[in-house]
Amino acid sequence: MLVVGSIALDSVQTPFGAAQEVLGGAAVFAAAAASFFAPVRMVGVVGTDFPREHLRRLQQWDIDVSGVEVREGQTFRWSGYYEYDLNQAHTVATHLNVFEDFRPDLPRTYCCTPYVFLANIDPELQAAVLDQVETPRLTVCDTMNFWISGKRDALLAVLARVDVALMNDAEARQLCDTPSLVQAARRILDLGPRAVVLKKGEHGAAMFTRDGHFAAPGYPLEQIKDPTGAGDAFAGGLVGYLAYTDDFSDDNLRKAIICGSVVASFNVEDFSLERLARLTPNEIVERYRQFRAMTDFGSM
Ligand code: AMP
Numbered sequence: 001m002l003v004v005g006s007i008a009l010d011s012v013q014t015p016f017g018a019a020q021e022v023l024g025g026a027a028v029f030a031a032a033a034a035s036f037f038a039p040v041r042m043v044g045v046v047g048t049d050f051p052r053e054h055l056r057r058l059q060q061w062d063i064d065v066s067g068v069e070v071r072e073g074q075t076f077r078w079s080g081y082y083e084y085d086l087n088q089a090h091t092v093a094t095h096l097n098v099f100e101d102f103r104p105d106l107p108r109t110y111c112c113t114p115y116v117f118l119a120n121i122d123p124e125l126q127a128a129v130l131d132q133v134e135t136p137r138l139t140v141c142d143t144m145n146f147w148i149s150g151k152r153d154a155l156l157a158v159l160a161r162v163d164v165a166l167m168n169d170a171e172a173r174q175l176c177d178t179p180s181l182v183q184a185a186r187r188i189l190d191l192g193p194r195a196v197v198l199k200k201g202e203h204g205a206a207m208f209t210r211d212g213h214f215a216a217p218g219y220p221l222e223q224i225k226d227p228t229g230a231g232d233a234f235a236g237g238l239v240g241y242l243a244y245t246d247d248f249s250d251d252n253l254r255k256a257i258i259c260g261s262v263v264a265s266f267n268v269e270d271f272s273l274e275r276l277a278r279l280t281p282n283e284i285v286e287r288y289r290q291f292r293a294m295t296d297f298g299s300m
Helices: 026-035 053-058 098-099 123-132 145-150 154-158 169-176 179-192 230-245 250-267 274-278 282-295
Strands: 003-005 008-014 017-024 038-049 063-071 074-084 091-096 117-118 138-142 166-167 193-197 205-209 212-216
Touching: 003 123, 003 250, 017 026, 026 038, 026 053, 026 230, 026 250, 026 274, 038 074, 038 098, 053 063, 053 154, 053 179, 074 098, 117 123, 117 212, 123 154, 138 179, 145 154, 145 169, 154 179, 166 169, 166 230, 169 230, 179 193, 179 205, 193 230, 193 250, 205 250, 230 250, 250 274, 250 282
Parallel strands: 003 038, 003 117, 008 074, 038 063, 117 138, 138 166, 166 193
Antiparallel strands: 008 017, 074 091, 193 205, 205 212
């Protein structure tokens, strides 16, 4: 599976602590989450200041980082804080640095990767990645409000080319200019994707396909330290599971959404990638089982 997106040094403050200049970025969270299910190839850019130990850490997850370019200059940095509403990140600063001129250039060996996750980057770059992969079996993209308002046409063109579109409720409403999420999802499906997955932070996720609707709850966590990267870990778990199973039926998409939710729920239990670094396959299986138990209400 191929993951393309930001690789960052994050500085984060939450009501439960703080972390300075730690490993982050959408591609990193997504790749780490996906690596529990499938081998991952990563494409991104870092500066010469990027600690080598971070690249080694990614390799320990069996993530192929030969598509990560090291460029003269500083690594992308994001800093932000959360208050008690952990669904709302407050950005303090975004320094694009080497990420500003990022032009994804896939190594030859990556071009036939069957499963592709385009994390939240400029839709023109997402399209450039799709141009370089040969007949992928599954393509999934994420996006954000900034691109919906700033590069709408380019984003619509990407949505017409992917199989699964991820975004949050507000972004779906903004993109389709309607308060109704059902209408918004239908309009996005009309553009081309076979599934639209709406991320709802601690409240779970919803999926719309032409044949139906699925809602996953949020996992009731007692201890949340840092929600940064939850959306990306969700996406990584989801696409990783689809890559592992190579089954894109509605039933399997439901399972993939639960796998994404499981990994994301672990990710928020600690800062940066600390929790995913300690996560075991058994813990994933056990929490998946809990998700099932949580949503099984039997017959009337
Ligand atoms: P999430 O919490 O899932 O929205 O993702 C947060 C991650 O996205 C952090 O690790 C940031 O480094 C990264 N990030 C923040 N802003 C941007 C941006 N404008 N472009 C790409 N990545 C970003």
